[in-house]
Amino acid sequence: MERSFWHNRRVFVTGHTGFKGSWLCLLLHSMGAKMTGYALEPPTCPSLFESGKLGELVHSVIADVRDLGRIKAEMAAAAPEIVIHMAAQPLVRESYRNPVETYTVNVVGTVNLLEAVRECPSVRAVVNVTTDKCYENREWIWGYRENEPLGGYDPYSSSKACSELVTAAYRTSFFNPERYDVHRVGIASARAGNVIGGGDWAAERLIPDSVRALLQGIPIPVRNPHAIRPWQHVLEPLSGYLVLARKLYQEGPEYGGAWNFGPRDDDAKPVEWIARAVTTRWGGNSSYIVDQGEHPHEAHYLKLDCSKAMAGLGWRPRWSLSRALDSIVDWTRVYQSEGDVRSLCLQQIVEYLGTEG
Numbered sequence: 001m002e003r004s005f006w007h008n009r010r011v012f013v014t015g016h017t018g019f020k021g022s023w024l025c026l027l028l029h030s031m032g033a034k035m036t037g038y039a040l041e042p043p044t045c046p047s048l049f050e051s052g053k054l055g056e057l058v059h060s061v062i063a064d065v066r067d068l069g070r071i072k073a074e075m076a077a078a079a080p081e082i083v084i085h086m087a088a089q090p091l092v093r094e095s096y097r098n099p100v101e102t103y104t105v106n107v108v109g110t111v112n113l114l115e116a117v118r119e120c121p122s123v124r125a126v127v128n129v130t131t132d133k134c135y136e137n138r139e140w141i142w143g144y145r146e147n148e149p150l151g152g153y154d155p156y157s158s159s160k161a162c163s164e165l166v167t168a169a170y171r172t173s174f175f176n177p178e179r180y181d182v183h184r185v186g187i188a189s190a191r192a193g194n195v196i197g198g199g200d201w202a203a204e205r206l207i208p209d210s211v212r213a214l215l216q217g218i219p220i221p222v223r224n225p226h227a228i229r230p231w232q233h234v235l236e237p238l239s240g241y242l243v244l245a246r247k248l249y250q251e252g253p254e255y256g257g258a259w260n261f262g263p264r265d266d267d268a269k270p271v272e273w274i275a276r277a278v279t280t281r282w283g284g285n286s287s288y289i290v291d292q293g294e295h296p297h298e299a300h301y302l303k304l305d306c307s308k309a310m311a312g313l314g315w316r317p318r319w320s321l322s323r324a325l326d327s328i329v330d331w332t333r334v335y336q337s338e339g340d341v342r343s344l345c346l347q348q349i350v351e352y353l354g355t356e357g
Contacts, residue, residue: 005246007032010122012078014038014065014113015086016058019200020129022048023234024084026345027242029057036078038063038071039087048199051335052342065109072116079122082245085113086129088160093204095156106159107166114170117185125248126187127241128167132230132262132304133157134191143265143305146191146258164189164258177253186248192237192261193230193304196324198331198348199341200234206271210278210288211332220279220288225272228301232263232317233324235352240315247313259313262304267321274325281329318355 011028015021016037028035035058042049049055059078063070065087075083088106089095095102110128117123135144136151150165152158167189171177175185196207206222213220240261247255275288309315319327327348334344 002246003031006242009033009082010036010078010080012036012038012075012080012083012123013058013086014071014084014109015088016054016060017042017047017049017062018086018090019048019197019202020195020234020238021086022052022054022199023197023345024086024238024241025054025058026052026342027235027238027349030346030349035059036074036080037061038065038074040064044201044203046201048201048341048345052199052345054342065112066104068112068115071112072119075116075120075123079120081122081124082249083113083117083123083126084129084241084245085110085127087113088129089156090131091202091204092133092154092156095154095159099155102155103159103162106156107162110163110166114166114174114187118174123185125245126185127245127248128163128187128189129237129241130160130163130189130191131157132191132193132260132302134161134164135302137302139301141301141303143262143303144260145305146260146308171256177256180253184252186252186256188244188248188256189258190237190241190244190261191258191304192240193232193263193302195234195237196231196328197234198328198335198345206274207278207328210275211328213288214278214282214286214332215336217285220275220286221291222272222275222288223291225270225275225290227271228268228303229271230262230268230303231274231321231324232261232267233319233327233352235349236263236317236319237261239318239352240309240313243313243315244309255312259309260304260306261309261315262306263317263321265303267317268303269321277322277325278329281325282332318352
């Protein structure tokens with residue numbers, strides 16, 4: 001991770017009040033970065049941002065990425081060297097209920113972010129975080145590579161494919177690698193799979209649903225029990241984003257373009273397997289139940305090929321799925337006992353960084 005690189009580095013993080021954004025701020029804090037966060041209020045209650053008291057660690061701006069004037073002003077004031085864009089409407093099911101909001105946040109929000117970068121001369125590196133769901137999913141058994149066609153069955157997936165296209169267009173139109181000596185900005189996009197970890201309270205996601213059920217002493221509701229997902233602890237892709245950002249900062253457009261960050265192949269497991277593993281770890285009378293109701297379409301199988309990140313960035317997964325699930329159960333027990341979740345998160349970061357990839 002080259003921790004010394006991040007010491008006193010000015011980083012602008014959008015979406016810092018969300019689950020992934022909170023973990024990213026904790027990771028950057030552990031390495032001494034100076035952070036400005038730009039996001040709406042935490043999207044859930046409870047939230048890791050609140051329970052971890054992240055407002056003490058980051059200069060927090062509560063604002064909307066759809067507000068072009070505000071994001072320009074706040075980025076100019078922060079004068080960041082590195083920008084990591086994670087503000088999004090991140091849920092497939094919510095995108096069916098609110099497609100217009102999903103597209104405006106995920107597509108126009110990306111445009112606004114990149115417009116702010118255009119007017120901020122301090123920026124040297126930008127990482128736009130999208131999703132593995134941006135690919136045209138053909139339900140292949142092998143992993144998708146970065147040059148595969150983009151697509152998206154549902155509004156969320158489609159909006160993230162659009163965000164990828166916006167990023168590519170800005171890179172060629174305004175931050176062209178051939179003119180790097182003029183603009184000095186490297187831009188990349190990052191695609192990750194299903195991230196899990198302590199402190200995720202999102203609605204209609206398996207791990208948050210599991211944690212809520214365990215804390216309430218009721219069965220875990222399981223939808224699409226046979227759907228296979230590439231599960232990974234949230235620190236896995238976040239570490240990849242930071243390696244990518246450092247490479248963009250130090251070496252420029254050579255590291256532009258799209259990058260996949262996913263788990264080991266044997267950590268792609270069915271939803272029901274995860275529910276069973278969680279109840280086994282929690283013990284007691286914990287159980288799960290398959291929800292037989294009607295559900296919106298979701299991909300049955302989706303996997304990433306991360307060869308590019310492994311070869312080009314030297315990045316690779318550090319924690320097995322088993323270790324990731326252990327960390328979630330540990331986190332949930334500390335939360336249940338009203339313990340210090342921030343300290344636990346920082347301890348897990350130390351443990352993660354000390355694990356050989």
